[in-house]
Amino acid sequence: MNSVASTDSTPNADDFNAPGNWRLAALDALRECNPAAKAEAVCALQALAQAGMSCGAPNWEPKRELDAPAGLPGRPDRPELVDPRQLRRRSMSTPQGRAVLLHALAHIEFNAINLALDAVWRFAGMPETFYADWLTVAAEEAYHFSLLNARLADYGHAYGDFPAHNGLWEMCERTRDDVLARMALVPRVLEARGLDVAPPIRARLKQAGDDESAAVLDVILRDEVGHVRIGNRWFRHLCDVRGLDPHAAWLALAEQYRAPRMRGPFNFEARRSAGFDDTELETLAAQDASGDAADEGSRTGDGSEK
Template sequence: MNFREQALFALQQTDIAQKSQLVRDISLETHPLLPEQIITNTLPLPGRPDRPELVDPRSVKVRSVGSEQGRAALLHAIAHIEFNAINLALDIIWRFPHMPPQFYTDWLRVAKEEVYHFTLIHEHLNQLGFQYGDFSAHSGLWDMSEKIQNDLIARLALVPRTLEARGLDVNPAMQEKFKQIGDTKAVEILSIILRDEIGHVEIGNRWYKYMCQEQHLDPIQYYTELLIRYHANKPKGPFNIADRIKAGFTQEEIDWLQSL
């Protein structure tokens, strides 16, 4: 299999350990890229384990992080976000041909780092006596990618620039919650995730703006059109402005977000 076929194969796997190892093994040294190839998928996507049970986002229970169950539930929610992020990075690699080689290597880097994040969170969850799948979850991140289907510029705008960028805003508050209950390990892991997610959002920003330039589109105006077209929720503050700027948002974009 080539580079992009290997990404699809990893995406199809339902066993998380196998999926993670396949992601670690993908390399240009062993898998030719072939960016022009049109790949067809015949299996359900994404491959996911039988658990957790996926429910409507409104029915996911909110627990106090001060309780053992509440702390585990929040860690589980973070693990689920990271699992979805692995699948999203793999999906964008196989689904969209005709992009520059760096596009695919950028998203492979994201997939590998998301595997690392998931592993860190899951190991910490295990130390508390819980497993991934012990709590219900929702699939909002993946649902958005399905709504967008094969519209790459919308995918870049509404997943990394919107849903994943939200993680930059909420991560510091989550760190503070864990700090208050003395869970220094969770704080350390979230700090690693924030550091890497700045880079992931920057990749989404950079390729969104690349495509806007290629298609002679105004990035802010077209982003507004995409929010309306796909019935996406407008980003809401408070925003982590310093890290959003590190992730490639311009001051003009920040000012526009704050005006929504």
């Protein structure tokens, strides 16, 4: 890993112009396999970039195209990655069941670090604030991961102890050639799903007497609203630049890239806070209703077969 921290307590513009720019440093962090080292590198880089931008010395090199190395993202040997259908749900009434849940959440946050870092290094030609936004997201995801890993340790486990799936990174791979598709489908579909599921998970943890883990979910939900809002803002910016209608573009991209169909219940309050408008929320509700009707038809034998 390249060093991303400055040792000068009184930084000036020259301190932020090292040959390896901040997007390259984000790529270095993405390649790091050790989760703790990755989180540390991300937080150090975010602090460096924040200080550099406040000094008027950004070092993003936004026009520079970077080559993709092999082996992305960096990840530890464990957890074992399996088909999502192989992952069994366990009751949160038992400590083991809660540990499995916390591990699944930690895996989501570890992937979210990688997704945000990938946006920083991969997409040249964006405004500098785009890179700053996604590096801030990466640092907050690293904090979430550390909170969940600490709770796992309280249960006698660590990240890697249980199998997990690779669905989040697979969408990252599918959208690697188009920043509009990335903004449309990762923050606005996959990450926005966390806004819906966090409250019921929190309630179940509280019911099981795990107030500390429930408090971690409060932190994550608060921050994820901001992350999805960032995704919404950049999605709409890109639609404006390309002369596209955001609603039509979102639906077309979801179909083109085979995004998972969203099913309710939805956290409409959090989604509104994250920047979804009424038309988008009505579309989600309609998709959910049509999915329910299709499910009912298949159960009664009235559904059409393909």
